[in-house]
Amino acid sequence: MSRDELTKIILPEDKIPKFWYNVQADMPNPLAPGLNPKTQKALTPDDLTPIFPKSLIEQEVSTERFIEIPQEVREIYQQWRPSPLFRARRLEKALATPCRIYYKYEGVSPVGSHKLNSAIPQVYFNKAAGIKRLTTETGAGQWGTALALATKMFDMECTVYMVRISFKQKPYRRVFMETYGAECIASPSEKTRIGKDILAKYPETPGTLGIAISEAIEDAVQRDDTNYALGSVLNHVCLHQTIIGQEVKLQMEMVDDYPDVVIGCCGGGSNFAGIAFPFIPDKLKGKKVRLVGVEPAACPSLTKGKFVYDYCDVEGLTPLLKMYTLGSNFTPAGIHAGGLRYHGSSPILSQLYHDRLLEATAVKQKEVFEAAVLFAQTEGILPAPESAHAIRAVVDEALAGKEEGVAKSIVFNLSGHGHLDLSAYESYHSGEIEDVVITEETIQNNLKNLPQVD
Numbered sequence: 029m030s031r032d033e034l035t036k037i038i039l040p041e042d043k044i045p046k047f048w049y050n051v052q053a054d055m056p057n058p059l060a061p062g063l064n065p066k067t068q069k070a071l072t073p074d075d076l077t078p079i080f081p082k083s084l085i086e087q088e089v090s091t092e093r094f095i096e097i098p099q100e101v102r103e104i105y106q107q108w109r110p111s112p113l114f115r116a117r118r119l120e121k122a123l124a125t126p127c128r129i130y131y132k133y134e135g136v137s138p139v140g141s142h143k144l145n146s147a148i149p150q151v152y153f154n155k156a157a158g159i160k161r162l163t164t165e166t167g168a169g170q171w172g173t174a175l176a177l178a179t180k181m182f183d184m185e186c187t188v189y190m191v192r193i194s195f196k197q198k199p200y201r202r203v204f205m206e207t208y209g210a211e212c213i214a215s216p217s218e219k220t221r222i223g224k225d226i227l228a229k230y231p232e233t234p235g236t237l238g239i240a241i242s243e244a245i246e247d248a249v250q251r252d253d254t255n256y257a258l259g260s261v262l263n264h265v266c267l268h269q270t271i272i273g274q275e276v277k278l279q280m281e282m283v284d285d286y287p288d289v290v291i292g293c294c295g296g297g298s299n300f301a302g303i304a305f306p307f308i309p310d311k312l313k314g315k316k317v318r319l320v321g322v323e324p325a326a327c328p329s330l331t332k333g334k335f336v337y338d339y340c341d342v343e344g345l346t347p348l349l350k351m352y353t354l355g356s357n358f359t360p361a362g363i364h365a366g367g368l369r370y371h372g373s374s375p376i377l378s379q380l381y382h383d384r385l386l387e388a389t390a391v392k393q394k395e396v397f398e399a400a401v402l403f404a405q406t407e408g409i410l411p412a413p414e415s416a417h418a419i420r421a422v423v424d425e426a427l428a429g430k431e432e433g434v435a436k437s438i439v440f441n442l443s444g445h446g447h448l449d450l451s452a453y454e455s456y457h458s459g460e461i462e463d464v465v466i467t468e469e470t471i472q473n474n475l476k477n478l479p480q481v482d
């Protein structure tokens with residue numbers, strides 16, 4: 029079939045990539061080193077061994093262009109990978125746009141999002157290192173669900189600290205995690221010293237990913253058999269997600285097309301990194317492809333944050349990483365996209381954005397849900413509110429193409445489905461969703477608390 033006839037572009041299972049693509053090999057400006065939070069000296073692998081296995085620490089710092097995906101991981105990926113690339117014909121028609129819109133659908137994974145792409149290898153490498161239990165944070169619940177399933181597959185235990193506001197907004201995510209055998213606790217909790225302190229000071233706090241990360245790390249360092257796993261931000265997480273963009277490139281070849289624009293929503297940055305990074309080498313060779321990350325106006329770390337050293341968590345337990353940040357103690361409003369309520373962005377993504385190889389834009393809640401509903405009504409898939417941020421930007425690109433009379437090729441990452449986000453849709457339908465935009469003053473005030481790094 030020609031490119032104008034295919035709707036589902038499907039790769040055979042033997043085309044699952046055998047390697048993850050490591051963009052660190054191709055970055056024009058290398059990453060600033062991570063710093064030990066106590067000494068502020070460059071991190072050594074020993075600083076990370078209390079919470080991560082050596083193999084993942086090696087991936088974190090590697091500058092090898094390709095890193096082999098273990099066969100056992102590929103075999104598990106086979107259950108849902110390669111994921112389909114769809115041509116959004118009905119959406120194109122509804123927008124009356126000359127643009128071609130494609131979406132890579134990561135919601136086909138058993139847990140409903142891209143997060144399983146990294147959960148499986150993270151658990152695999154921890155298991156190989158003799159670890160028996162993992163702790164983690166989760167915002168929307170997608171990452172926690174992914175780690176819950178992955179740990180069950182490898183016969184390990186799992187404790188998930190779920191940001192309190194999401195715990196309340198999405199009770200069924202907790203049930204999902206518990207069904208896989210994981211323990212799921214609202215964060216801040218009484219289970220950790222950090223949680224107790226925060227609850228004593230701010231009993232009504234909605235919680236943040238930064239707090240949940242601190243609790244999960246505090247829990248992990250107390251037991252020798254326990255490590256910590258992070259669902260985004262870090263280099264090895266972005267690395268694992270590059271399976272997405274590598275498949276997209278093969279799928280676009282199948283329809284003899286190449287994107288003018290690649291779009292993904294940005295929380296910590298992993299799904300956007302996953303779809304965008306494999307296009308960086310082409311861009312460096314002169315291809316005119318735009319790579320656009322989309323964040324909420326309520327938590328605009330790339331578009332309004334500062335490119336400085338900061339912690340990944342609220343307590344300052346993690347290494348200091350150079351990234352675009354709003355400050356690790358920033359408490360974003362309780363928007364209905366818990367996975368995007370993160371104060372910072374992946375250091376690799378931040379550096380590439382700083383070097384203008386990536387672009388970013390911020391969108392508001394109501395326009396996001398408007399685009400999500402249009403997508404559901406045309407393509408039938410109910411998107412996760414996080415992914416709907418990307419859809420908003422896609423719709424705007426396609427409308428701009430119509431205005432300019434340019435038939436662009438637009439590809440985006442539909443990072444997950446929203447079947448457990450129906451309460452957010454209900455709020456939207458009943459007119460309860462408000463646009464939240466943080467003011468410049470709030471941002472500047474919050475940035476005053478950044479750690480001092482010499």
Ligand SMILES: Cc1ncc(COP(=O)(O)O)c(C=O)c1O
Pocket residue numbers: 141142167168169170171259260261293294295296297298299300366367368412414415443444445
């Ligand atoms: C469906 C979905 N998309 C995107 C994100 C944002 O995370 P990241 O920027 O790491 O892809 C999340 C996070 O929970 C998510 O659940």
